[in-house]
Amino acid sequence: MEKINNIRIHDKGFKTKRNIGRFVQIDHSIYKASLSLSTKLIYAYLKSYMNIASGRTVISFEKLVKATGYGDRKLRNSINTLESEGIISIQKHYKKLESGVFSCFHAYSFKKDKHFERVTHSFLENELMDNKDKEFIFVLLFYILPNDCIGSVENPAFHRLIMSWIYDQTGSALSLSSTKRRLSSLKEKGIIVDKYSRSFDFPEDSWTGYKFNMSKIMQLSNLS
Numbered sequence: 001m002e003k004i005n006n007i008r009i010h011d012k013g014f015k016t017k018r019n020i021g022r023f024v025q026i027d028h029s030i031y032k033a034s035l036s037l038s039t040k041l042i043y044a045y046l047k048s049y050m051n052i053a054s055g056r057t058v059i060s061f062e063k064l065v066k067a068t069g070y071g072d073r074k075l076r077n078s079i080n081t082l083e084s085e086g087i088i089s090i091q092k093h094y095k096k097l098e099s100g101v102f103s104c105f106h107a108y109s110f111k112k113d114k115h116f117e118r119v120t121h122s123f124l125e126n127e128l129m130d131n132k133d134k135e136f137i138f139v140l141l142f143y144i145l146p147n148d149c150i151g152s153v154e155n156p157a158f159h160r161l162i163m164s165w166i167y168d169q170t171g172s173a174l175s176l177s178s179t180k181r182r183l184s185s186l187k188e189k190g191i192i193v194d195k196y197s198r199s200f201d202f203p204e205d206s207w208t209g210y211k212f213n214m215s216k217i218m219q220l221s222n223l224s
Helices: 028-032 037-048 061-068 072-084 121-125 131-144 159-170 176-188
Strands: 023-027 056-060 088-096 102-110 116-120 192-197 206-212
Touching: 023 028, 023 037, 023 121, 028 037, 028 116, 028 131, 037 056, 037 061, 037 072, 037 102, 037 121, 037 131, 037 159, 056 061, 061 072, 072 088, 116 121, 116 131, 131 159, 131 176, 159 176, 176 192
Parallel strands: none
Antiparallel strands: 023 116, 056 102, 088 102, 192 206
16 A cells, blocks of 8 residues: 555545535645745635636736735746646736726636645635645645644654655755744644654654644634
8 A cells, every 4th residue: 555654545534524615626746846835825726716617717916916915926926937837827818897997817727637635715715824834734735634644653754854745845945944933833823733653663652743633724614
């Protein structure tokens, strides 16, 4: 059986939940692409506005800035990167407003992959977390999703290991101090807790990493 971080994929976590509300399909190719933390999250924001029938997102840049909380320059740079990497394609459309002024809207189309993971719309709208928190969780989802945890007895999720995962997922390094700050922020907000485990070879409880509160992250408690 395939392993991620020496944890057997037994699908006891978020992956098994059926009723998660509205969600965005994030292709596996996005997780594997050498894109910055912010660019990956911006891709998720873009796709969250996608029309299912057309497979396109049509949105004004002004609305995108307001919805994401990212600055104009960062958004433009990330979108340009996604386009240059062939992950999205962009078409411009103009609409005449009642005032007589023409407003520009962009239509974004997305490259398709057969395999994907689900991210709820509520995750992107979650006011408990800022974009730094969301970026950090988003890029680690591939490791978290099998059982809502990272780390194992054989391979504890120390800071350096988490940094290496982020490098593998983005092609760029997150500093040790930034990694510590983000873990500390998530702990303070009750989003992660320390995880202790044991095995046949290690009968005593030992620290192995972190347990993620996926209900709080994806805001599953908001579902009726």
